[in-house]
Amino acid sequence: MGKAWVFGDDVDTDALAPGKYMKYGVEEIAKHCLEAIEPAFAASVRPGDVVVGGRNFGLGSSREQAAAALRHLGVAALVAESFAGLFYRNALNLGLPALACAEAKRIRPGHELVVDPAAGRIENRTTGETLACEPVPGFLLELVLDGGLLPHLEKKLARRKDAT
Amino acid sequence: MSAPQTLAQKLVARAAGRAAVAPGELVTCRVDLAMMHDSGGPRRVKPMLERLGAKVWDPSKVVVVTDHYLPATDEESRRIIAIAREWSRSAGVARFYDGEGICHVVLPERGCLRPGMFAVGGDSHSPTGGAFGAYMFGIGSTEMLGVLVTGEIWLKVPHTIAIELDGALGEGLAAKDVMLFLLGQLGMDGGRYQAVEYRGEGVRALPMQERMTLANMAAELGAQAGLVAPDATTRGYLAATGVSEAELDAAQLERWQSDPGAPLLAHHRFEAAALAPQVAAPDSPANAAPVGSYGEVPIDIAYIGACTGAKLVDLRMAARVLQGRKAARGVRLLVAPASLRDQHTAREDGTLAVLLDAGAELLPNACGACAGYGANQFAENTVAISTTARNFKGRMGAPSARVYLASPYTAAASAVAGRICDPREML
């Protein structure tokens, strides 16, 4: 279970991973994640928390540090009305579940959420509601559950080696 | 008879090894070209390749460009550039363009793109390749790793959104105005991560580098790809970059067109002649409005740079306005030509001299302030008019900096006037 951090529409990748820190590793970028919108975020977010956005979450750059910074801070899942397509791919590739939920606006800051990517469902423990999400295609779900594309490929390559 | 297909469907079907595909289907495609730059490329994929103990599937299909961390003014930037150099050499990537300009501009100018290709780039503006009738889109570094190892990538076959431009653009109008107008109309998710196809007389009349601006900013529309079907203009550009007649014939330009009656998710039609120069106010490219609605907005900087705003065609637009004029007192006119080759041509044909005479400061052929990674960042409270593609808060420097997006014509006219200004007054 995690606490909801709620943001508006059009949260961009420059806000998630500010350009001037891009030359550093994810530890440094993460310290500045979303600071232009919510300066307290990086210091206050706790492992297991959920980031909730409005429309077109993650628009902008291809920099996957935008998703990596959130994961580094321990964010367990992303929920938004809609995601920018490139960011959505990046989040899943990094093992960060991203769920598109038409009713994301019903979630308020601080609500306690249980997110189940496999079932495509969010339980709001504060309000007692259950919100339905768009299903993540099976092969992508598998990739997320493996922890992202890198561990997923590692597993596949190891399997191939075993077979030969 | 098979069902009519859009250009996007045909390109994806070819790469998926299928006769036809339907929008919404999940397919796996073979990649013809993978482009990376210094920021998202070698420095990020090298450690992952090492962890997997894997090699690049086909180095002849990989292109690496340095542009984001140039000029490398600090230790980290120099290290990032050094990794790009060493890795390209050791991985056997022959097409490594180092300090030659911005990736999206260097790629076509070196003849790397062909109609019919299926390509990925480690940068969000990779749809630029779609100007050549190639299906090209941006991916992150981890997904690039997947491509480098397997030579394949999954895709949900896109629907096509047709954007048709009737008639010709007026004097002092450019592809950038079209894109800002579309962003104002459709918003930054109007492309719905599908394929946008630009069509119509107004598009046919544009030279390749202007079409590149349309395709490039499909990214701002939130589309996966931005396509222009190839024609005689495409052929002419490719021939000029040294692609042989035989290769051009092999690329089968006539094949890469949408069939009449192919399914469209949406069809937007605009009268090009009715368009006024557009300016997007901070902090979103979708905050666009006709230049005349801005009243008096004094500016500190006019920035003519980036893949979307400082190609040869863009520099020439700025020069047309700046010919015999000077930037206003107190305005810094910054020009960062998008590629070394375009800069050479601009020097030879006198374009550069016009810009310099107008008081322009010449910056390196790199992303520079557009990336906001270090070089030439805007200071606190700066007001800038810029030919770049994005004006998100803090992207080009201090969060208090205010960045207005516009065409090279409008940026140049504003530099002269010292305030946001309609370029048609100066043509």
Ligand code: SF4
């Ligand atoms: S010039 Fe700007 S938009 Fe173009 S690739 Fe560089 S950072 Fe991206």
